[in-house]
Amino acid sequence: MAAQYFEKRESIEQVEEGTQLAPKFDEHGLIPVVTTDYESGEVLMQGYMNQEAVEKTIQLGEAVYYSRSRKCLWHKGATSGLVQVIKELRIDDDQDCVWCRVDVKGGASCHVGYRSCFYRRIPCGDELKEGASPVLSFTESEKVFDPKAVYGDAPNPTQL
Secondary structure: OOOOOOOOOOOHHHHHHOOOOOOOOOOOOOEEEEEEEOOOOOEEEEEEEOHHHHHHHHHHOEOEEEEOOOOEEEEOOOOOOOOEEEEEEEEOOOOOOEEEEEEEOOOOOOOOOOOOOOOEEOOOHHHOOOOOOOOOEEOOOOOOOOHHHHHOOOOOOOOO
């Protein structure tokens, strides 16, 4: 018999102060996930999990997400080898967001080849000329891997 990880959400006290895991999935059955490097704290990516992805993440000790564009589970690194090993898994106060602190085997988390999916900076405030559109600047100067060599001509998971 499979382990039951989730409890029914019964009270604010149970959810916010209790010890039971009772995640709140949205109307699409998803919960947002922020993933950071365990050592540096760098934000690597933001994704989503459904109930099955959370359960598999707990079981495997590796990050498993739900791909909204492909509408299926996505075991991070299954294709690329860039597996995210869970070092710590947390849930926020009202249990509607997950935080994965990971060690990335292979050093990258972004399908574009950069270490982090957050590889560009948006100028703000005084950096932006009045009336001008923001111009993104890169925070990483080189890719960790070549996506074409890893994924070939597979469709890009990003839907425009």
